[in-house]
Amino acid sequence: NAGVTQTPKFQVLKTGQSMTLQCAQDMNHNSMYWYRQDPGMGLRLIYYSASEGTTDKGEVPNGYNVSRLNKREFSLRLESAAPSQTSVYFCASKLAGDNEQFFGPGTRLTVL
Amino acid sequence: GQSLEQPSEVTAVEGAIVQINCTYQTSGFYGLSWYQQHDGGAPTFLSYNALDGLEETGRFSSFLSRSDSYGYLLLQELQMKDSASYFCAVRPSGMDSSYKLIFGSGTRLLVRP
Numbered sequence: 001n002a003g004v005t006q007t008p009k010f011q012v013l014k015t016g017q018s019m020t021l022q023c024a025q026d027m028n029h030n031s032m033y034w035y036r037q038d039p040g041m042g043l044r045l046i047y048y049s050a051s052e053g054t055t056d057k058g059e060v061p062n063g064y065n066v067s068r069l070n071k072r073e074f075s076l077r078l079e080s081a082a083p084s085q086t087s088v089y090f091c092a093s094k095l096a097g098d099n100e101q102f103f104g105p106g107t108r109l110t111v112l
Numbered sequence: 113g114q115s116l117e118q119p120s121e122v123t124a125v126e127g128a129i130v131q132i133n134c135t136y137q138t139s140g141f142y143g144l145s146w147y148q149q150h151d152g153g154a155p156t157f158l159s160y161n162a163l164d165g166l167e168e169t170g171r172f173s174s175f176l177s178r179s180d181s182y183g184y185l186l187l188q189e190l191q192m193k194d195s196a197s198y199f200c201a202v203r204p205s206g207m208d209s210s211y212k213l214i215f216g217s218g219t220r221l222l223v224r225p
Binding site for chain 1: 120143145153154155156157160162199201203211212213214215216217218
C-alpha cells in the first residue's frame with residue numbers, strides 16, 4: 001500500500017495563478033482532509049470530506065475549493081493564489097470509526 | 113470554539129523522561145490525540161485518549177483529565193530520534209464537527225546527548 005500520496009511535492013506560483021493539489025489514498029478510507037501548516041501555527045483544517053459525495057469547510061476555507069472525485073481522491077484548488085497561501089499543505093485520510101488520521105508527505109507551495 | 117495550548121519548546125537529555133502538556137478550552141470533544149512530526153516530514157499518530165487516565169504504548173504514554181481540561185504526553189528513555197514536534201489535537205463532539213481534528217500549535221522537543 002502506498003498510503004496517502006500527494007502531488008506535486010513542490011510548487012512555485014505567481015500571485016493570481018491557479019493550481020490544483022492532488023491527493024489519493026489506497027486504504028479504502030471514508031474521510032479525507034486538507035490542512036495547511038505555517039511555521040509555529042500547527043495544522044489548520046481547510047476542508048474535509050466525511051464520506052464520498054460530501055465536503056465541508058474547516059477553520060480556514062477562504063481562497064480554496066475542494067472536490068471529492070471518488071472514494072480515493074480529494075483535490076484542493078487555489079483559484080487565484082495569494083502570497084498568504086504560501087504554506088505546506090497536507091492531505092490526510094481516516095477510516096470511519098477510527099481515531100487515527102494518516103497523512104501524506106505534503107506539498108510545499110510558495111506564492112510570489 | 114476550541115483552543116489548545118502547548119509549550120512551544122522543550123529540551124531534555126537522552127535517557128531522561130519528558131512531559132509535554134496540553135491544556136484546552138473546548139465546548140465538548142470525544143477525545144485527545146497526539147501526533148509526532150519530524151522536520152520536513154508528515155505528522156504520524158501516537159495515541160488517543162477517549163477516557164480520563166493514562167494510556168501506555170511502549171516508551172510513550174498519554175494522559176487525559178477532562179475535569180482539569182488537561183492532558184500530557186510522557187516520553188520515557190528519550191532517544192535522539194525523539195527530537196521532533198509533538199501536537200495535541202481534539203476531536204470535537206457534535207454532528208457536523210465530529211470528523212474534524214483541531215490541533216494545538218505544537219511543542220518542539222530537542223533531545224541532547
